[in-house]
Amino acid sequence: MKKRYHRISVIAASIVASFALAGCNDDSSSTNTDSKDSKVAMHAVFDDYQSDMKELDGSALGQVTDEMAASRQVLDKKYLAELEKVDRNQLSDEDKIYYDTFKFDRDLAIRGGDLPNQRFGTFDIPSTHFYNYIESNAEYAGKELKTVKEYQDHLAVVQDYTRWVTNLHDQYIQGQVENTQLPKVLIDRYVASSAELIKDTDDAMLKVGLTHLKTLAGDDDKLLVLQYERAVDEALAASKAIVTYLAGDYKTAARGTAGDITDKNIGWGDLPNGKVWYQWQLDRNSTIGKSADELNKLGEDLVADAKAEMERVARFIADKHSTDTLTAKWLDDKGAEQTASYKVINADKTVNLSNFFDYLNSEAFFYGRDGRTISGTEYAKACEVASSKTACEAALTDYYKFKNDANDVVAKYFKAIKTDYKIVPIAAERELYDGVASYSGSSTSFNLNTNPKYSLQKWNVSTLLLHEAAPGHHFQNAYSLEYPPADKPEYIKGVWYTAYAEGWALYTEWLGLEMGIYGELNANGKPTFKDGTGMCKTTGVDYTSFQGGIYADAEECNAIQYFGSLNEAQLRNMRLAVDTGIHAKGWSIQDARNYMDANSALGDGDIASESFRYAAYVGQAVSYKSGYLVIKEMLEKAQSELGSNFSWIEFHDQLLKYGDQPMEVVETSITNWIASKK
The missing domain is CATH 1.20.58 (Methane Monooxygenase Hydroxylase; Chain G, domain 1)
Structure with a gap:
């Protein structure tokens, strides 16, 4: 009956620049250097390492040979030994972040180089369809x-x-x-x-x-x-x-x-030695040191929790309509419009999530497929590049509304950011290849796919902007430009960790709840859908026409926008289970698809693409939730220990101003910051 269109999953915009995992502790060598000398010595280690690595391999694309891997291993061991001559205890808390990050990189690179089949110690081997x-x-x-x-x-x-x-x-x-x-x-x-x-x-x-x-x-x-x-x-x-x-x-x-x-x-x-290699892949991507079994169990538990909250939203929507069965339009294979009924509440009063997922994938929830003709807006010129101009104008109208509504709320949690971002529709010729959305730091643009068959549903507007723009990836980029540390080493400027970058973006999705985007919170920290601070306000919005009249009122609007946040969080929960399922538990592509279909409202095409992604891009999928959980844990630690001295602005400043770090280093950084505030 229902046809879920392929949304094309967001591909990560960057590749990790260095390997990562090791211990991160406060032990140090017993040199007699003072604080200034220790800092100078540490910077010298970083500079010399970069110089020697460049001299070792100055080729444009890097040499992919076992001999080169062995030579890098020699340099990694040499400079780890040099670093450990520096008295870490003499360093400032800021410099300890840099020290720990460099050590983290060298330890994991050495560990990977000591394993059989060194060629797997690089993202280039194996190259796959996902990152060709x-x-x-x-x-x-x-x-x-x-x-x-x-x-x-x-x-x-x-x-x-x-x-x-x-x-x-x-x-x-x-x-x-x-x-x-x-x-x-x-x-x-x-x-x-x-x-x-x-x-x-x-x-x-x-x-x-x-x-x-x-x-x-x-x-x-x-x-x-x-x-x-x-x-x-x-x-x-x-x-x-x-x-x-x-x-x-x-x-x-x-x-x-x-x-x-x-x-x-x-x-x-x-594969031969595959379990050991897979654990190494998990470690360099998650940077938290959990085993495949631990990550799999964590994923399963988080999926179950999110599913229960999805059921709460489904029950709320059914109650709002005073019916157990929701109706919506959909297009059959010939493009003819049909009416479908979705029984969301079963006879025994349990929630039928599968039917609710299908309802939320019906035509009314997609721009350009909802029967509306939108034209003559202020975004008409920008939308000339899109394949469906009416879908593009409708989407930009809503995305800019959320951006403007949320700006004042976001500002209360961060230092002022001068750098703004713009919303740019992806050009027609790239719509089938560029994913649903991305953020470009070089152009400070949130790039949005508005193709009716390959874009996200309307209920993803809020969470997508929180993730990609403000206060997500855009704030990460802006902070690095506007609030750089005074003496950040060149080596550290080139470091990039998926767990940190994507963990932050997931954290900002959650922060939307704290900011009241979907309504005031109940005693359990869940939205009540009343008095939201985002796009679904009680006053000033005509719900008979807003987004095509798909909401009865502000509460339903907040509830369904909140579902978008839940569904995206669920995607990252499932990644923990599916990645480890395929590479450590013997799951097939079909097993992965069945699992994602049962636990989320992802479309069939999206599920197909995602399942191949996890099989191909080994271990990377666990990084998102791994990073988020560390940031959330550190937030709770800071709030608990600092009490009335806790400041959202200062906490976020500490997280952002040093740039990418392994999550174990983030833990040390925040712990030291908390101690300095007492």
């Missing part, structure tokens, strides 16, 4: 530049790409010999995602720059054009060789059956 590094590196190598001089300099990058992909090819061959391979069910998608890579036309990925260079080159540039053309031909040949190999001998020797989503032998736990 062959394709992204080829796009970088083949990109269009502005001047002949830039092409002259970039020639080395094209040549380096050929070396890089050839080395990667060798690593896959070694993996085949050692039976450390991707399963067939992932290889098919990997090869399919590489199709653009091996095109040999003038507009092909690797030839874009060359084609443009030929239009710029004069008589004096003929030699450069010949050299560039030769380099591109070699890059194409190397690309075709690896893709042909992956589709042929590599796939033939791989585990499982192509296209079999019921195959339970697809996780890393089934």
Whole structure:
């Protein structure tokens, strides 16, 4: 009956720059340096490490060889030993953050390098359809530049790409010999995602720059054009060789059956040394040191808790309509509008969540599918790039409303941020590929997919802006620009941890509850849906027309917007269970899909995409909730120990001003901050 459209999951905007996990403690060496000398010595370690690493591998894309992995291991051990000569006790609390972060990185890199099959100690191995590094590196190598001089300099990058992909090819061959391979069910998608890579036309990925260079080159540039053309031909040949190999001998020797989503032998736990490697992947992504079993159990428990709260919302909506059965319009496979009934409250008065999920995926809850024609708004010009201008204008109207309504509330919890963000619709040609939304720090823009088939439901407006913009990723970015520490080491500026970045964004989704976005809170800290401070206000909103008249009043509006927050939180809860389920518990792709379908209102297409993501991007999915839980725990610790001295603004300042940290370092940082406030 109901058709859930593929929303395309948000792909993380960045890749972790360093490895991470080790202990984070207050032990230190017994040198006699004073505070100033210790700081100088620590900075010297960081600078020398970066210098030596750059000298070791100055290639544009990095050398993917076992020899390079071994050489990095030597440097990691050397500089960990150098760091431990610095008296940590003599450092300020701020410098201890930097010390602990560097130690964290070196410890995990060393631990990974000491395990068999060193090639797995990098995000490049294995490359998969989800993060296809062959394709992204080829796009970088083949990109269009502005001047002949830039092409002259970039020639080395094209040549380096050929070396890089050839080395990667060798690593896959070694993996085949050692039976450390991707399963067939992932290889098919990997090869399919590489199709653009091996095109040999003038507009092909690797030839874009060359084609443009030929239009710029004069008589004096003929030699450069010949050299560039030769380099591109070699890059194409190397690309075709690896893709042909992956589709042929590599796939033939791989585990499982192509296209079999019921195959339970697809996780890393089934590889030689796989359980140890998977734990390492969990550690570097979560940075909290929990085992696969602990994370799986945590996920299962959180999923159950969120499901109970979803049932509360469903019962509230049914009571609001004074009926056990909700009705809504939907489109059949021929595009004809039909009316469907969804029995939300069963005869025994229990909640039928599956039917409620289906109701919330009906046409009325999607921009551009709700029968409305929206035009002539102040966002018309911005929406010219979108595939559906009416859907775009409707979406931007609502998203800007929430932004403006929430700004005053958000300001009470943070130092003033001068940098604003804008909401930018994704261009039509990118709508099928760029996910539902993202935040770009370089352009301070919240990028929104408004395609009717690939966008999020209307009930995600509040939580999506909280996560991506203010006070989520936008505040992370703005803080780094507006409130930087005075003497932050260059090494630390390049550190990036998914658990920190995404943990913060999840925390800001929760903070929406504290800020009263969905209404005043009850004794259990849950929204009552009354007197919300977000977009669903009691006065000033015409609910017969707002978002197409899908709410009876402000309370229902708050309840369904709150459901969006619950559903996004549930996605991250499920990731703990599903990632560990696939890689440590023997789950198949189908098992993962069944689990997500039973516990959330995600669409069928989204579930399909997510299930392959977790199989391919090993361990990364656990980072989101792991980071959030540490921040939430530290908040509760600070509130408990500081009492009336607790300040939201100061707490958030301490979390944000130093930038990305492993979560174990966050714990130390907040603990030291609490002690300084007593």
